[in-house]
Amino acid sequence: MFFRFFTDLKRDYGLFSLATRAHINDFLLFTMQSQSVIRMHARDALADFQGHSLPVNTWHSLCGTWSSANGVAQLWVNGMPSSRRFTHSGQSISGTPMTILGQEQDTYGGGFDAQQSFVGMISDVHMWDQVLSPCEIRRYTNNLNFIPGNVFNWRALDFQIAGQVLVENKQDECKNLKG
Template identity: 45%
Template sequence: MAFTLLLVLLTACAAIAAEDLSGQMMVFPEETDTAYVKLTTPKETISAATVCLRSFTELSREHSLFSMSTSTVSDAFRILKLNPDNGIDVDVQNSNLEFQTQDYKLNEWQSICATWDSATGVVQLWLNGKPSVIKYSGGSNIDDPIAIVGQEQDSFGGGFSKAQSFVGMLCDVHMWNDVRSPCEIERYMADTNFLPGNLINWSSLEYVITGRVLINDKQTCPRSKAFWKRRW
């Protein structure tokens, strides 16, 4: 009887149902090397990608915003906020590119997108509606990755460090298997009628929480400057 109950519990844990997190956020309330969220992605080869998310933190140290690794490459696609004066790193297949941020602010919602295309090898960062310069990274296709938020992977699904952990709130995480157009990215930034991600979709999200991570209603709703101009 006990074995049957254990088998039922294990089966329930293994089954991940997609959940609509619209209007909600993930809260990472403490510095740790054990708390994170694994985001389920389709088992496929990725030859181009756009990752978008919104973050709210008071961290002035380095911290991970998005970490994707494969069995052979620890930083297959990574977005890492560096120290205050340095900017944001976008890594593809362990190739590191540093982008100087224009208006990244603490204790405010930040909307961030990063794009990459293996055909051209180019990478671009968008922050709060503003594009960066376009840089060359190269990089081959990404095969069967693990995507994690809250921690930075130094190995496939692990190798976490408190010094790179995220403390704060995250929401609206989306990933597409192509390079979104500037118009589509602007729609995401403004939170107005954008097409959800086809690899990771916040409104139909398959995820597994490990450690102390909370799902709460959003406390504020990020809006573009254009929205407030129209309203007032």
């Protein structure tokens, strides 16, 4: 799972929540700003990744990897790897997924807490059914040519909007500005 985000929030918030009927936190990424922790759930097992500063008003890239075979989870924040943690192993995600950006699901497709909602911008969401190599993660982080996600591909995403959401095309960077 890989994406970019931008916010000015200084409180805890959910970024990505994938639930199935069997597992509310089948794959979840949640920031705990007050503790400099990013929490990852895989099949309802959690791993806390400590010491990740996410300065406000800055774009961040976040990659969460998890192998169902051995249960190893790892975060990459702005291209820098975390230590690895063991979570749940032996079962891959199965069932009909419900995926929510910017909010944690406390029930399948609902049970939202407004105090944990993300306010900001999310872009370039990709998810694969395998753990990416460090080289591929760096390619994504550095905006180089990378293989789009085979589970979620931001460029071909079918989605529904709920609440106050603005969808806009990616703006080209200004080149050769004079002034």
